[in-house]
Amino acid sequence: MMDHRNDFSNWLDPDTSLKIFKCLDDPADLVRVSCVSRTWRDFVVENGLSKQLCLRMFPQLSRVACVVELNQNGVKGHAEVGSSRSMESLALWKDHRVFSYFARFCLSPIAMDCIAKAICASSTDNFPQESIDQTLEERDNIAGRFSYWSSSGQSNPNVPETLTYQLASQICIIKEINIQPFQAHFQMGSPIYSAKSVRFKMGHLKASLNDLSDEMFVWTYTSPEFPMAQENRLQKFMLPEPVLCIGGILQVELLERVQRQEMDGLLYICVSHVQAQGIQLSPAFTVDILGPSGMFVLKRDHRANCQPSATSEDESGEITTDGDFQQIVDILRGHAMGIGAVDGWDEEEYEVDDFVEDDDVL
Amino acid sequence: MAQEASSSTSSKTISLKTGDGEIFEIEASAAKQMKTVQRLIDDLGDDITIPLHNVFSKELPKIIEYYKKDITGEITKDFEAEFVKDLNDDEVKVLFLAANYLDANKLFEFLSQNIADRLESKSVEYVRKYFGVENDFTPEEESKLREERAWSFRGIKEDE
Numbered sequence: 416m417m418d419h420r421n422d423f424s425n426w427l428d429p430d431t432s433l434k435i436f437k438c439l440d441d442p443a444d445l446v447r448v449s450c451v452s453r454t455w456r457d458f459v460v461e462n463g464l465s466k467q468l469c470l471r472m473f474p475q476l477s478r479v480a481c482v483v484e485l486n487q488n489g490v491k492g493h494a495e496v497g498s499s500r501s502m503e504s505l506a507l508w509k510d511h512r513v514f515s516y517f518a519r520f521c522l523s524p525i526a527m528d529c530i531a532k533a534i535c536a537s538s539t540d541n542f543p544q545e546s547i548d549q550t551l552e553e554r555d556n557i558a559g560r561f562s563y564w565s566s567s568g569q570s571n572p573n574v575p576e577t578l579t580y581q582l583a584s585q586i587c588i589i590k591e592i593n594i595q596p597f598q599a600h601f602q603m604g605s606p607i608y609s610a611k612s613v614r615f616k617m618g619h620l621k622a623s624l625n626d627l628s629d630e631m632f633v634w635t636y637t638s639p640e641f642p643m644a645q646e647n648r649l650q651k652f653m654l655p656e657p658v659l660c661i662g663g664i665l666q667v668e669l670l671e672r673v674q675r676q677e678m679d680g681l682l683y684i685c686v687s688h689v690q691a692q693g694i695q696l697s698p699a700f701t702v703d704i705l706g707p708s709g710m711f712v713l714k715r716d717h718r719a720n721c722q723p724s725a726t727s728e729d730e731s732g733e734i735t736t737d738g739d740f741q742q743i744v745d746i747l748r749g750h751a752m753g754i755g756a757v758d759g760w761d762e763e764e765y766e767v768d769d770f771v772e773d774d775d776v777l
Numbered sequence: 778m779a780q781e782a783s784s785s786t787s788s789k790t791i792s793l794k795t796g797d798g799e800i801f802e803i804e805a806s807a808a809k810q811m812k813t814v815q816r817l818i819d820d821l822g823d824d825i826t827i828p829l830h831n832v833f834s835k836e837l838p839k840i841i842e843y844y845k846k847d848i849t850g851e852i853t854k855d856f857e858a859e860f861v862k863d864l865n866d867d868e869v870k871v872l873f874l875a876a877n878y879l880d881a882n883k884l885f886e887f888l889s890q891n892i893a894d895r896l897e898s899k900s901v902e903y904v905r906k907y908f909g910v911e912n913d914f915t916p917e918e919e920s921k922l923r924e925e926r927a928w929s930f931r932g933i934k935e936d937e
Contacts, residue, residue: 426870427908431877434885438893446926450901453913 429458436464440471442518449515460507465514472521473588473659475635480710482513486718513715517700521657526590526692530665531583537576538567540683547578555597555687563597565608568681572672576610576684579632582663584695586702586713589617589660591653591692594667597685598647603677608685609645611671613652614638619662619704632664633709645673649688657693661702661711665691791818792826799834800826807844812880832875839872843884852883861891866907869895 427435436459439445445468449456459465470476500508536547545565552562566576582589596609618634641652667689672682698719703712789805793814805823808814817827829837843860846852861869869891876885896904905912914922 426874431873431889432908434889435893435896438890439896440893441897444893444897447899447901447904448896450914450919450922450926451904451908451912452910455910 432458433462436462437467440468442468442472442515442521445518446515460511461504463507463510465518466510469514469517469521472518473657475659475661476713478635478661478710479713480705481712482510483712483714484509484513485714485716513713516715517696520588520694520696520699523694526694528690529582529584529587529589529693529695530580530689530691532581534579534581534664536564536566536578540565540567545685550578550686550689553688553690555595561597561601563685563687565597565685566669566672566683568676568679568683569672570681572682574672576669578667578669578686578689580665580667580689580691582660582665582691582695584697585661585663586696586700587660587663587691587693588657588696589654589665589691589693590657591651592665592667593649593651593688593690593692594643594686595649595688596643596645596647597687599685606674606676607645607647608674608683609643610669610684611673612640612642614640614668614670615652615654616666616668617658617660617662618664618666619709620664621707632666633662634666635661635709640670643669649690660693662704789823791823793832793837794826794828795832795834795837796830797833799837801834801837801841803841803844804848806848807841810844810847810881810883811840812882814879829879831878836868836872836875840875840879840881840884844881847883857887861888866892866895870907 436445436448439448442465445459445464449459530551533547533551539546545563547564549562550564555562564578592613592615594613596607598605598607615636615638616632616634617636618632621631621633636658638652638654638658644650669684669686672684674684675682698716701714701716703714705711790802791805791808791814793801793803793808795801803814805818808818814827814829821827832840839860843852846856864872869888873885873888873892876888896907899907904910912919
């Protein structure tokens with residue numbers, strides 16, 4: 416057992432210092448504390464301070480069942496050579512390596528659009544011209560053709576709509592969601608078909624799907640409700656805290672209709688663009704969701720030591736989905752459009768991702 | 778078993794004597810917030826001057842000031858900010874140690890957070906000097922650590 420007392424500090428003992436270290440809320444400071452001396456570094460590791468800090472920043476991490484390191488050859492903690500380390504100690508060092516690396520991403524000022532694909536909309540008026548895919552396109556007018564999604568019409572303003580998307584990475588930090596409602600310039604009065612308010616959900620695909628029952632997804636985060644303006648601009652909805660989305664599914668809920676279409680007297684909601692600003696944690700991190708419990712395994716791939724940087728959607732290697740998931744996505748899209756599986760789709764555009772998960776599958 | 782100090786008069790004051798021989802008065806209800814002091818009162822009685830060997834005349838008035846505010850329920854974020862505003866890092870250190878010795882929980886918690894805040898973006902060398910810790914990494918280990926952690930070494934404040 417290490418005796419910290421003598422070399423810890425000339426005025427701090429382990430208990431009082433623990434008090435101070437637990438107050439540090441910036442991962443960079445905790446890292447610097449662990450660079451002060453061997454004793455302090457061991458102290459940070461053995462008290463699980465990196466993990467605790469990450470948990471405070473992202474309560475969603477409480478669902479981590481365990482942590483796995485991949486492709487670790489040659490990467491060992493400084494003090495790990497030699498066999499004197501107990502299992503518990505090895506686990507603590509592993510936690511420290513993984514969570515202190517995780518914390519890097521939290522500090523990144525870089526944010527980019529994390530939406531990779533549209534999955535389905537609760538309803539669509541004219542398919543495919545007004546499908547949810549149009550919301551991935553930033554412009555609302557491309558060479559004279561309008562690009563927007565439209566819900567079906569309703570006489571009851573309280574019928575909500577949802578737009579469900581797949582994110583570029585199975586594990587992302589989402590900070591803000593931006594939505595531009597659609598203004599129909601081709602109609603009299605140029606009405607703007609916004610919703611009264613919006614809400615966001617994040618989660619993962621249910622582990623086992625027997626049929627296309629009501630809820631395909633498990634939602635692990637629901638945001639507060641944000642009022643939406645009836646204005647034709649990209650409106651920013653900043654989440655109260657950055658949220659860790661595990662499972663890569665984002666749903667936008669559009670609550671309450673405000674605009675009636677003169678032609679048929681029905682209320683519609685139309686959206687021209689949706690973006691989810693945040694940070695992708697793949698390929699450095701991936702997750703395996705464990706069955707119905709919603710617990711997950713956090714995997715750190717040491718081969719992928721990239722800084723969080725803007726990557727284009729073309730780097731589809733980062734979208735960690737397996738064949739089953741893609742099939743379900745395609746069925747959902749077909750189901751939502753009221754047509755067969757992948758009929759009528761330009762299949763070249765939406766190919767199955769060829770990145771294959773490790774042994775553990777959903 | 779020591780009897781609880783009588784709280785018959787709310788204006789009862791306790792005399793505290795610092796390690797450098799000065800005497801300060803504090804209300805009994807404020808003294809109660811400092812568990813070490815309360816223990817001494819329980820053992821020695823509340824009429825006697827309580828000796829505090831490890832606390833000195835520089836810091837005790839500040840501590841008394843804090844608890845005076847506390848018993849009237851007036852401690853606000855603004856008060857706390859003002860309280861530490863003109864203290865340098867060493868003065869906070871001394872107060873923190875005194876609060877620890879006196880087992881004055883509320884002040885101790887507040888000062889822990891304040892020290893953590895002061896460490897924000899300070900360099901590793903500064904932290905070592907502040908806490909009086911020796912660097913026992915080898916130069917190779919140290920440069921490897923710096924390399925790995927390069928991202929966290931940006932944005933360091935100039936050492937005061």
